[in-house]
Amino acid sequence: MTTMLEFLSSDPRFIELEQKIVSTITNAVTTAKAVEVYREMQSLISDWTFIFASSSGVTPGLAVNKMFSCGTAVVSPFSSDKVWILDSKTLYEMDYNGQAKLKIDYSIALDTQAMSYLVPFLGAGSDKLPKDMGEVFAFLAQDNVFVDPMPYVIENLEKINSDEGRQKIINNIAAYEKFRNMDTGHFNLHGVVQARLTDLELQQSAETFVNGIYKTPDFADHVGTVEHRQKIMFVILLKTVAIQLIHPSWPHYKKVSSLLDFMNDRLNCIFQREVITASKYFLYGQKFRFFSRIQRNKPLLEILSELSTMSWDYWHIRHIEESMSLRPDISGGYFFTALLTFDKRYIELLTSCPLQAYATKPGKGFPHPVYTDLMFGEGTTSFEAELHARYFNESALKNRMANIGNTWLKKELPGLETELIKVLTTICKS
Numbered sequence: 037m038t039t040m041l042e043f044l045s046s047d048p049r050f051i052e053l054e055q056k057i058v059s060t061i062t063n064a065v066t067t068a069k070a071v072e073v074y075r076e077m078q079s080l081i082s083d084w085t086f087i088f089a090s091s092s093g094v095t096p097g098l099a100v101n102k103m104f105s106c107g108t109a110v111v112s113p114f115s116s117d118k119v120w121i122l123d124s125k126t127l128y129e130m131d132y133n134g135q136a137k138l139k140i141d142y143s144i145a146l147d148t149q150a151m152s153y154l155v156p157f158l159g160a161g162s163d164k165l166p167k168d169m170g171e172v173f174a175f176l177a178q179d180n181v182f183v184d185p186m187p188y189v190i191e192n193l194e195k196i197n198s199d200e201g202r203q204k205i206i207n208n209i210a211a212y213e214k215f216r217n218m219d220t221g222h223f224n225l226h227g228v229v230q231a232r233l234t235d236l237e238l239q240q241s242a243e244t245f246v247n248g249i250y251k252t253p254d255f256a257d258h259v260g261t262v263e264h265r266q267k268i269m270f271v272i273l274l275k276t277v278a279i280q281l282i283h284p285s286w287p288h289y290k291k292v293s294s295l296l297d298f299m300n301d302r303l304n305c306i307f308q309r310e311v312i313t314a315s316k317y318f319l320y321g322q323k324f325r326f327f328s329r330i331q332r333n334k335p336l337l338e339i340l341s342e343l344s345t346m347s348w349d350y351w352h353i354r355h356i357e358e359s360m361s362l363r364p365d366i367s368g369g370y371f372f373t374a375l376l377t378f379d380k381r382y383i384e385l386l387t388s389c390p391l392q393a394y395a396t397k398p399g400k401g402f403p404h405p406v407y408t409d410l411m412f413g414e415g416t417t418s419f420e421a422e423l424h425a426r427y428f429n430e431s432a433l434k435n436r437m438a439n440i441g442n443t444w445l446k447k448e449l450p451g452l453e454t455e456l457i458k459v460l461t462t463i464c465k466s
Contacts, residue, residue, distance in 0.1 A: 052434070055404075057081055062393040062406040067120050070393075074122055085123040085370075087360065087394045089408075093120035096372035097142035098181055101387075106168035109383045110144060110175075112374045113357050115390035115408050121370060139369035143184035144176070144376050147352050151188045151208055153378045158211035158229055170227055176376075177220045177229075184373065185212045187352045189249065193259045196250045209242035210235075265354070267449050270347035272299070272307060274456035276314040277343065280321070281332050281463055289419050291318040296427055302452060304439040306427055310350060312389050312409045326385040336464040340457070349382055361396040361403050 057077045064070035067088055074086070100117040102110040121138060129136035146154070157169060176183060188208070195201030214231045217238070222230045231238060249255065275298050279291050286294075292315050299306050313326075322328045326349075329342050352375065362371045377383060395404040426432070 051437075054081060055433075058084060058395050058404050061086055061122075062395050062404055064393075067122070070122060071127070074127070078124065078127075082124045084395055084397050085121065087114075087370075087396075088120040088122070089114040089116040089390070089392050090118050090120035091116060093118040094138050094140065095119075096370075097140050098178075099142035099144065099372040099374035101374075102175070104171050104175070106171065107380055107383075108172050108376070108378045109386075110374045110376050111383060111386040112372075113353075113360075113391045113394075115392060119372075140372065141369050142372045142374075143182045145184040145187045145352075145356060145373050146212070146376055147187040148191050148348070149379055149382075150376050151185070151212070154215075155208055155211045158214045172376075173223065173229065176215055177218050177223045179220060183212065183215045185209060187355060187375070189246075190262055190355065191348050191352075193249075193262055196246065196255075197259075202246060202250065206239070206242045206246045209245055210238045213238045213241045213245075264449070266347055266351045267453070268303070269310070269350040269354075270344060271303075271449060271452050271456065272310050272314075273343045273347055273350065274453065274460070276310075276317065277327075277330055277339070278456055278459045279314075280318060280327075281330070282459065284321075288315070288318050289422075292423070296423065300427055300432065300436065304436045306436070308405070309353065309389055309407060312407055313385065315409075316388060324384070324388075325381045328381065332463055334464065336457075336461055339460065339464055349385065353386065357391070357394070357405055358403060360394060361398050 057073070057080060061070045061073050061077075061081075064073060067090060070086065070088065074081070095118050096112070098110075099112055100110070101112050121136075126136040126138065157173070175181065185208075189205070192201070192205055196205060213233070214229060217231045217233045219230045219232050222228065233241070252258070275295060279286070279294050283291065283294075292311065295311060295314050296306065299311070317324050317327050322331070326346070330339060356373050356375055359373045360371060375386065377386070389407050389409055391405055392408045393406040397403075
């Protein structure tokens with residue numbers, strides 16, 4: 037039997053009300069205020085989970101910010117090492133037991149670059165690690181560190197279609213399996229990475245893992261979805277760079293407004309994190325090191341190649357955030373992921389826009405993130421207030437909601453991509 041809440045949830049008016057309530061809670065000044073609003077509206081949002089960066093609360097395992105002496109970092113999506121979780125389950129337990137027992141699952145994700153740094157030290161015949169890498173491996177060798185290769189796998193999904201590409205991925209995953217089965221005692225004693233399994237067993241495990249992905253019935257659809265979402269990030273970067281390179285003398289507010297107009301009118305979706313990142317680029321130019329390789333005097337193909345790599349960086353951040361919508365098992369635990377990277381430019385990007393709050397309704401729609409940079413809040417400056425009034429008024433929100441499906445139509449993006457590349461050809465070397 038359909039409940040009243042399930043019946044209402046299909047009504048656009050209810051969806052609009054639901055989003056307003058979620059926004060009010062995630063933008064609450066204090067967790068106490070968030071709880072107050074949640075209690076008042078709990079019957080309408082009982083299936084939502086809210087997570088806040090906090091100086092008190094629970095530590096999400098080892099998926100927290102950590103900087104190594106060699107410059108490598110584990111970067112959490114949040115601005116703090118602790119998080120405060122609010123949902124119907126935790127509130128009930130706090131009310132009746134004085135505290136909530138939380139089951140936390142977590143992982144440390146590796147992107148393609150991290151794999152490329154680590155794999156040479158995991159191959160057959162590898163000797164003792166360089167001193168600056170020993171600290172990283174000592175961290176990863178801990179029994180309670182769970183290394184996740186999925187960002188690397190996702191970025192290379194298309195290559196699985198060819199025998200050569202699939203074998204290369206299998207070889208790298210075999211190295212990852214060496215992490216999962218590392219003889220930590222041997223490593224701590226000798227500083228040498230050695231697995232508890234034979235090379236053949238590691239290879240077989242990797243083959244099972246990769247072939248299991250490749251042979252799933254919906255593999256082709258999954259590859260298409262990943263490529264499409266990465267392409268959206270690429271188009272956003274194309275527009276961002278086109279604004280900066282073609283109109284370097286424009287005032288900051290005009291550059292940000294131009295990007296927002298593009299998202300609002302052409303993509304029917306405001307990508308907040310990407311706008312906040314672009315805003316910093318518009319302010320600091322190449323001093324914002326994530327964009328330091330994007331220069332007018334470079335050949336167009338070189339710039340496009342760099343932007344493609346950067347779009348995957350954007351995508352991985354999105355993936356890390358959205359992974360918190362997962363539930364590790366039916367017992368209702370909470371899942372957190374942090375990203376391990378060796379790229380100092382990427383570390384700057386990751387740490388420049390951390391989450392202050394995050395709301396998710398598992399299995400339904402996209403999560404609701406709120407970042408420490410409150411560009412899209414009510415704002416204290418006239419510029420922020422103008423942005424909020426123009427792009428987040430009731431009419432603008434309804435219009436985007438009505439047309440957002442167009443953003444995900446695959447036939448729309450190639451035209452936008454071609455259009456923006458043509459714009460860049462006017463200022464870049466051929």
